[in-house]
Amino acid sequence: MTRTYLSGFGNHFATEAVPGTLPVGRNSPQRVAHGLYAELLSGTAFTAPRVENRRTWVYRRQPAVVVGGYTPYAQPLWKTGLAEGVNAPPDPLRWHPVPVPEDTALDFIDGVRTVVVNGDAEAQNGMAAHLVLINRPMFTGGARRCFINNDGEMLLVPQQGALCITTELGVLDVAPGEVALLPRGVAFSVDVQGPSRVYVCENYGAPFRLPELGPIGSNGLANPRDFQAPVAAFEATPAPVQLIKKAGGQLWQATQDHSPYDVVAWHGNLCPLKYDTAHFNTIGSISFDHPDPSIFTVLTSPSDTPGVANVDFVIFPPRWLVAEDTFRPPWYHRNVMSEFMGLVLGQYDAKPEGFRPGGMSLHNSHVPHGPDTEAFGKASSAALAPQKLEDTLAFMFESRWRMRPTAWALQPALLDGAYAQCWAGLADHFQP
Ligand SMILES: O=C(O)Cc1cc(O)ccc1O
Numbered sequence: 001m002t003r004t005y006l007s008g009f010g011n012h013f014a015t016e017a018v019p020g021t022l023p024v025g026r027n028s029p030q031r032v033a034h035g036l037y038a039e040l041l042s043g044t045a046f047t048a049p050r051v052e053n054r055r056t057w058v059y060r061r062q063p064a065v066v067v068g069g070y071t072p073y074a075q076p077l078w079k080t081g082l083a084e085g086v087n088a089p090p091d092p093l094r095w096h097p098v099p100v101p102e103d104t105a106l107d108f109i110d111g112v113r114t115v116v117v118n119g120d121a122e123a124q125n126g127m128a129a130h131l132v133l134i135n136r137p138m139f140t141g142g143a144r145r146c147f148i149n150n151d152g153e154m155l156l157v158p159q160q161g162a163l164c165i166t167t168e169l170g171v172l173d174v175a176p177g178e179v180a181l182l183p184r185g186v187a188f189s190v191d192v193q194g195p196s197r198v199y200v201c202e203n204y205g206a207p208f209r210l211p212e213l214g215p216i217g218s219n220g221l222a223n224p225r226d227f228q229a230p231v232a233a234f235e236a237t238p239a240p241v242q243l244i245k246k247a248g249g250q251l252w253q254a255t256q257d258h259s260p261y262d263v264v265a266w267h268g269n270l271c272p273l274k275y276d277t278a279h280f281n282t283i284g285s286i287s288f289d290h291p292d293p294s295i296f297t298v299l300t301s302p303s304d305t306p307g308v309a310n311v312d313f314v315i316f317p318p319r320w321l322v323a324e325d326t327f328r329p330p331w332y333h334r335n336v337m338s339e340f341m342g343l344v345l346g347q348y349d350a351k352p353e354g355f356r357p358g359g360m361s362l363h364n365s366h367v368p369h370g371p372d373t374e375a376f377g378k379a380s381s382a383a384l385a386p387q388k389l390e391d392t393l394a395f396m397f398e399s400r401w402r403m404r405p406t407a408w409a410l411q412p413a414l415l416d417g418a419y420a421q422c423w424a425g426l427a428d429h430f431q432p
């Protein structure tokens with residue numbers, strides 16, 4: 001099925017599933033057309049600077065406040081904030097791809113396994129990286145579960161299996177190679193076709209935005225036009241749902257006799273978005289030296305310190321390497337920022353072996369890392385003809401705060417216990 005989308009990051013959209021629903025020239029008329037309720041959803045403080053300000057008006061069959069009381073919902077593998085991680089030794093860590101279980105029913109909520117955490121959701125800073133292992137839909141095939149995250153925005157990076165994401169504001173189809181950005185507080189359900197694996201960044205801090213482009217100019221990297229928002233859509237026949245809400249690091253459940261997918265029309269600039277990484281305009285060196293990976297930033301969540309991100313979403317897409325007299329893979333480095341990486345497909349040039357699609361790695365603040373022995377050997381002697389890196393997509397969640405792995409992630413069965421060996425062959429070649 002081909003869906004219709006609205007185009008443009010941060011645009012002020014107006015969309016109606018029933019024509020004539022949106023009020024004209026005002027937001028909250030005495031009576032909304034078709035007997036609907038008007039409801040305002042804000043994503044930033046009312047008084048946030050205009051360039052950052054995000055809010056949307058929804059016109060719906062019943063306001064979100066019509067819901068039963070919430071009781072705790074057990075999901076012990078979903079962790080929140082630094083306090084729920086383990087203070088592990090400052091070693092580089094790598095995980096093999098974790099298989100999607102077949103014996104246990106896992107939807108997008110029950111399938112969350114938190115890998116690393118930092119910050120504090122209550123203080124609205126930091127992030128978590130999750131791996132989500134899914135073998136059940138949430139909203140089709142008899143299931144009727146909806147999720148709302150009050151702790152943060154969710155960036156979904158599907159690795160295996162396409163996702164159909166129903167949201168209060170409409171439906172997004174998101175396949176591996178694409179990503180979805182779901183705002184804090186907006187209800188959604190994730191449906192899958194089969195065993196699926198998704199990397200997720202749960203961002204407790206400022207909403208992701210496009211990075212500044214500086215001397216790059218007015219075009220390049222992720223262009224605003226390529227972000228796609230859903231058109232308004234609502235359920236024709238209301239039926240009961242289970243609402244699961246995350247707030248204060250705890251999951252809660254309530255039932256409601258209709259789904260939150262009852263928004264007939266909406267307008268505003270706070271909405272779910274999808275983005276196809278194939279549209280990323282990759283910029284690199286056309287002279288010499290390997291540039292800093294900040295040139296690959298798709299989205300950034302700023303912290304209170306200019307230039308120092310709460311979390312950046314960075315991709316390593318297919319691209320040409322042409323730099324002369326240059327060691328072309330990433331250099332060896334100790335980075336003040338902390339780096340969580342995943343591989344959607346193919347090979348990553350710094351780690352041709354061992355870093356496998358569906359796998360993950362963690363190089364925390366100032367933990368030394370870089371190309372493995374094999375990559376160093378090849379790149380030090382390769383003929384420097386133009387080379388196209390093809391069929392590859394790695395990504396990084398890079399944060400100013402150290403990430404603590406969870407107890408789940410530190411299980412020896414999941415970790416690549418031999419990771420450090422990939423550098424053991426880097427011999428001393430010094431010739432005085
Ligand atoms: O460590 C990594 O593989 C990520 C990375 C890539 C790069 O091109 C430069 C720096 C960096 O941290």
Ligand SMILES: [Fe+2]
Nearest residue numbers: 335339363369
């Ligand atoms: Fe790095």
